[in-house]
Amino acid sequence: MSAIQPLLHGNNLPFPPSGSWPEFHYPKYSHDQVEGFNSLVKYLVRLRREETIDDGDFHELVKMASAAFVEAEISNRVENVLGSxxxxxxxxxxxxxxWK
Known part of the structure; x- marks a missing residue:
């Protein structure tokens, strides 16, 4: 460690500026996606209870919402792994x- 101590004093680090490094994004909007999905399902349940939509439409809409949610979550996780x-x-x- 003592060999690199002189490099760490001041701002003469041998690294490029942090802005040129790839960014690592945590799934910050994952929580928002979960909340959005929950809100959508609650809305669909309300529509079903009010008999605005029938069972068949309800099940299809829940399947579509679930598929979109899962696709977004998988995409975010793959993006995070690749970014990492x-x-x-x-x-x-x-x-x-x-070290060279």
Missing amino acids: KALNKTLNDQLLKL
């Missing part, structure tokens, strides 16, 4: 440059 791998690769590349 890109960030790890960038960090590894920068560390290799530091």
Whole structure:
């Protein structure tokens, strides 16, 4: 660690500015998607209770909403994994440059 201590003083870090690194996005809107899905299902239940829609339509709409929700969640998770791998690769590349 003592070999890199001089590099850490001041702002002369051997890394590129943080703005040039890939961004890692946590699923910040995952909670919003869950809330939106719950609200939609509650609305569909209300429509069914009021007999605005029949059982068949209700089941189809719930299936469609569920499929859209699952697709969005899977997409977010895949995006997070790929973002994490890109960030790890960038960090590894920068560390290799530091030690050369």
